[in-house]
Amino acid sequence: MMQQKIIVKVEMHCDKCRTKALKIAAAAYGVSKVSIEGTDKDHLEVRGDGVDSVRLTGLLRKKVGFATIVQIEQVKGGNADDGEKPTHTIEWTPLASYYCTPQCPPMYCEVVREYSEPTCSIM
Template sequence: MKQKIVMKVYMSCQKCRNKALKVASSANGVSFVGIEGEDKQKVVVIGDGVDPVKLTICLRKKVGQTDILSVAAA
């Protein structure tokens, strides 16, 4: 089942955004990764069988503070 995960990642620069995209795209089952929102703080991940908790932990370790905003079927 495809799911859409929206996370708020506190990123201050373009280098941080690129790193967050790279980390999110390296997770198993990810088919789309993007950044949205007015302040470019939301990372959207769409994929099949993606574990949102593991992805959040990985983003916290490599980028910074990360919060899960929503997990829904895509």
């Protein structure tokens, strides 16, 4: 059984954001272990079998904020803490402006009166 180890960098400003990100990652299909890593606690490490890393990152962007895939490793066996070496590693170096969410153009509405104000001088 080949498991994946996916490291995703997520903007997490507070404990509430971290909890939300952990819940989203834990609910994804195939995930067996989720943890927060990194010195700034901004990396989410997800382990599992058959995890869709692109979909997971998209969900994190939608629900939490900026998220980008840092690294994906194929790990032998169910436990990578045995000192085994990863069999395959993929690393991404994303472009800074590439991961922006599309903005909808602003919508304007204008009040149009059908009849102008009466300008009769007799009244």
